[in-house]
Amino acid sequence: MTDYLLHPDLVVELLHAPGDPRVAKLVARAEAGADGLWLPVAAMSYMRDSLAAVLGGEDAARQAAGRLRDFADHCTWLGAPAGDGDFVDADDPLRRQLEAGLDRLGPGACLVRLAGDAQRSVGIDELVSTTPREAPVPFIDLPYQQRRIRKQVEEGLFRVLAHGRYIGGPEIESLEERLSRFAGVRHAIAVSNGTDALLIALMAAGVRAGDEVVTSPFTFAATGEMIHLLGARPVYVDIDPVTYNLDPDGIEAVLTDRTRAILPVSIFGQCADMQAINAVAAARGIPVIEDGAQSFGATQRERRSCGLSSIGCTSFFPSKPLGGYGDSGACFSxxxxxxxxxRQVRDHGQGGRYHHVRIGINGRMSSFQASVLLAKLELLDEEIELRGRVAARYDRLFAERAGALDPDRLVVPRVADGNTSVYAQYSLLVRGRDAVQARLTELGIPSAVHYPVPLNRQPAMADPDCHVPVCEDVSARVLSIPMHPYLGEVAQRRIVDGVIEAVKAA
Ligand SMILES: Cc1ncc(COP(=O)(O)O)c(C=O)c1O
Incomplete structure (x- = not known):
């Protein structure tokens, strides 16, 4: 993907005569996701007024605004930060602003002019006569998503700059209200990241040194790490071979007098069997804390992840189904x-200002982060639906193309009855994973391993007595391929063909 900043004089030239074919070509490139088209907002009135002047006539101002607005629907307005005011003394302030804008878009960005005449600029005729560079397939596509909500994100960030309540600003309250409604629970507590969400939940559940917490060994380190941090011991139970989540049938056997909580992880975007897990916990009178870092938005029997047990925790790490621009997370109950x-644990255990009624942490979310998440929430329902469509297309393409391949050599993800997944990852099981991954890299297809070593074998939290054969097997074969809401069919065919070729050769 290349970012193109359109010169204001070019925009006037393109829009003054209706139906300039170069406009359609530019728009087609942007719609295909190949190029990002940017308009300098600092030159907005210049473009509109110049266009009106060349159109002439009584209705020129309205027509000019209409044409510019229609064209801008396919572009993103590039904002001018306050620092651009420094160019007021420059011989050509507009040129300096365009140069600065290009710098902000990044080293690959290019200015489009009537004729390319300088470094980092290209002439419009040359641009529309070349086919867009075939972009490498990204593992996830955050830049495309950002262009969709850039306006709302910038508005939110500027609002925080204006009110200056960087901690505990009004964005936090709005976000908590929106998140609790989304998850279908009474309380959402915005926190600093998903790891702290787990720590806060465990502390609130009263987990302390010497306690045991039953959890899954097939997860990101944070799950086991936070149990250890409190001096408690994670007791790993093997995973279900279909969902890769904590197998409820294994829990009863490991419960002891010291078991203080059960912490299932909803891995790759679908929930663990919370009904069965809740039943075991209820019989013992202990809480269930769902690690829903990867499953925010997923459902189980029509109810949302993070609202299925005593406490739900999630992460808004940038690559998560709802991701911020930095670290953040939330607890739900x-x-x-x-x-x-x-709420008290999140804020140094304060019951009132400087009145510390329990031990807590600094687990607060920044108002900037909350403002980004509020903008992103607008897309969440649509993106969950798009993720589902991308996954269904993968399922179909693998079914159509795998042919006579031994099903054991390539297993696609499965979603349990009663569950929907948000596909935080689309993770396969493959034989000969290293060779498969190496071939995919040669083919320009990114992949990742979530997670190669179960927690019970991580040096920092090893448990030599732990016996989890399903987890061991899945960890040795799991391989995630690109997954994001905007992945198109052409790229998916390439990925599926690449995976099948690599698996056959492995
Ligand atoms: C299952 C799981 N739990 C916890 C976390 C921790 O979240 P964060 O990175 O926001 O601290 C993650 C993040 O990758 C995760 O995937």
């Missing part, structure tokens, strides 16, 4: 008392 405790 329907229990008023647990929620009140989690």
């Amino acid at each position: 329907d229990d008023d008392e647990l929620a009140a405790i989690m």
